[in-house]
Amino acid sequence: MNPAQGTALSDRYVLTERLAAGGMGEVWAATDTVLDRTVAVKLLNPALSQQSGFLARFRAEARCSAALQHPNIITMLDYGEDDGAAFLVMELVSGQPLSQIIAERAPLPTPETVSILTQAANALEAAHQGGIVHRDVKPANIMVTADGIAKLTDFGISRLVGTAPLTQTGEILGTAQYLSPEQSLGQSATARSDIYALGVVGYEMLTARRPFDAETLVATALAHVNQPPPLLPDTVPAEIRDVIGAALAKDPAGRPVDAATMAHALGMS
Structure with a gap:
């Protein structure tokens, strides 16, 4: 066709x-x-x-x-x-992908960033409660309407928890700039992998750059594993820096326990 x-x-x-x-x-x-x-x-x-x-x-x-x-x-x-x-x-959602918004006017204001991140975290919590890990959270997969409503899309490589993967063992799926350390090592993605990716999205919204963006995809993936993220600027409120920093923890156990916890922390900021 x-x-x-x-x-x-x-x-x-x-x-x-x-x-x-x-x-x-x-x-x-x-x-x-x-x-x-x-x-x-x-x-x-x-x-x-x-x-x-x-x-x-x-x-x-x-x-x-x-x-x-x-x-x-x-x-x-x-x-x-x-x-x-x-x-x-x-x-059909009338709006723009977050990737386009970032390209056109990042760094974004903190209130706008917090609103979009909170909505995306709520979407992830619903998916995780349904047993679904997204595995490819990135700005291109978040649509934002003219009135600021964020909608998560593209569950193309998501996986129902407890089901057999559709990929070969050790195959890495996702976008290198948003891969969690464990995904970069070829390990299975979990709900906290999505939280890490959302942390990368938040970092990019606030700074107009990704924390890890090396010359090759392999080097970028390894940076997620081995390098600390650059500090967010002091112009970002400390409580927001703390939430993003926790989401970007190398060890999944150091991240928010679930997406609802991240959304709550953002809402308290």
């Missing part, structure tokens, strides 16, 4: 505007002709649809996302396959 404006998926979802494209596939705005509403459709690259591993991950994203109902998580509406193309149907 070559998706184009006007393409109808499963005789229901009519593609209207391409919103984003990458190696994994495309995201389109579409019209749900049954319920007469606008939705977002995420199409897996047809070449990847033929690879069982990628298709399994895509289906897993649908299952994981469909299990989560939270105001700070993008709602999964449907999953389908049409003419060799697998697709997800989600609520």
